[in-house]
Amino acid sequence: MAEMRRDAVGSVRIANEVVGLIASLAAAEIDGVVKSGTGANTGFAGLLNKNRGVKVEVGEREAAVDLYLSMEYGHRLPDVATAVQENVKKAIESMTGLDVVEVNVHIQGVQLQDENTEERVR
Amino acid sequence: MRTFDRVFSLILGLFFLALCVALLGSSLGLGHDIAVSWFKAIFSDKLLSLLFFVITGAAAAYLFAMAFRSRNTNETIQYSTPLGEVRISIQAIEDLALRAAKKIKGVRDADVYVKQSQTGLALAARIGVAPDVAIPEVINELRQKMGSYIHDTAGISVADVEVTVRKIAAEIRSRVE
Numbered sequence: 001m002a003e004m005r006r007d008a009v010g011s012v013r014i015a016n017e018v019v020g021l022i023a024s025l026a027a028a029e030i031d032g033v034v035k036s037g038t039g040a041n042t043g044f045a046g047l048l049n050k051n052r053g054v055k056v057e058v059g060e061r062e063a064a065v066d067l068y069l070s071m072e073y074g075h076r077l078p079d080v081a082t083a084v085q086e087n088v089k090k091a092i093e094s095m096t097g098l099d100v101v102e103v104n105v106h107i108q109g110v111q112l113q114d115e116n117t118e119e120r121v122r
Numbered sequence: 123m124r125t126f127d128r129v130f131s132l133i134l135g136l137f138f139l140a141l142c143v144a145l146l147g148s149s150l151g152l153g154h155d156i157a158v159s160w161f162k163a164i165f166s167d168k169l170l171s172l173l174f175f176v177i178t179g180a181a182a183a184y185l186f187a188m189a190f191r192s193r194n195t196n197e198t199i200q201y202s203t204p205l206g207e208v209r210i211s212i213q214a215i216e217d218l219a220l221r222a223a224k225k226i227k228g229v230r231d232a233d234v235y236v237k238q239s240q241t242g243l244a245l246a247a248r249i250g251v252a253p254d255v256a257i258p259e260v261i262n263e264l265r266q267k268m269g270s271y272i273h274d275t276a277g278i279s280v281a282d283v284e285v286t287v288r289k290i291a292a293e294i295r296s297r298v299e
Contacts, residue, residue, distance in 0.1 A: 075275075082208075089205060
């Protein structure tokens with residue numbers, strides 16, 4: 001649980017899991033990131049996926065995020081990683097008011113895009 | 123840890139947990155007869171004994187292999203950015219290298235692994251090639267394209283690509299002419 005922040009009206013406490021969820025969703029928005037719910041994150045294998053993709057450290061005013069991701073083939077990894085860092089930082093800061101000091105991206109693998117999720121254009 | 127490793131470890135864990143519960147129950151006098159009759163059934167039935175031999179043998183081999191696995195699967199290549207660190211796992215680089223290798227005309231199958239060398243990142247590829255291809259040309263193309271693909275996609279320079287041709291694939295004969 002994040003440390004409590006007190007203001008004139010009362011206290012505000014943001015759960016680590018909330019910050020982690022915001023980070024995961026922000027990362028998933030980036031083109032080139034394998035979405036959770038595909039490949040190794042599905043079904044029984046998904047239950048065993050130790051990190052579940054994100055680890056956060058949240059203080060009273062600051063947050064640090066570690067993201068464990070798989071990338072899709074066909075995208076330049078440094079560009080995707082930078083886009084993830086920027087989007088995650090922006091999302092957490094705008095939604096929680098916390099200052100994000102670092103967003104570390106751990107690229108664990110590269111896989112083909114799931115053909116079932118591709119739209120067919122006629 | 124790969125998904126297969128996790129699933130197999132889970133199954134082994136459940137197996138030993140069941141054994142543990144049976145032994146605990148037996149020590150407390152609970153279900154002792156059931157456990158004994160179960161073990162008697164296994165040891166008195168040759169087919170059942172053989173089946174459990176195969177299962178426990180496979181489990182033992184797997185555990186030994188895990189114990190003596192020398193590669194550090196947590197190795198990463200990392201660089202810093204203003205917003206934090208980016209770490210690319212060795213597995214990710216191998217995935218990219220394997221994809222590049224399989225795109226080369228003349229390469230039927232490939233196995234790629236990364237090794238650190240004194241001059242930088244090095245790749246080792248073991249390939250099977252199609253029959254009737256010029257192997258030196260395939261090797262040259264593989265080296266050039268694999269290195270440039272890793273550089274373009276991951277931003278990592280490859281110092282060396284070592285290629286071993288382990289087999290020539292059998293010619294596919296058409297049944298009709």
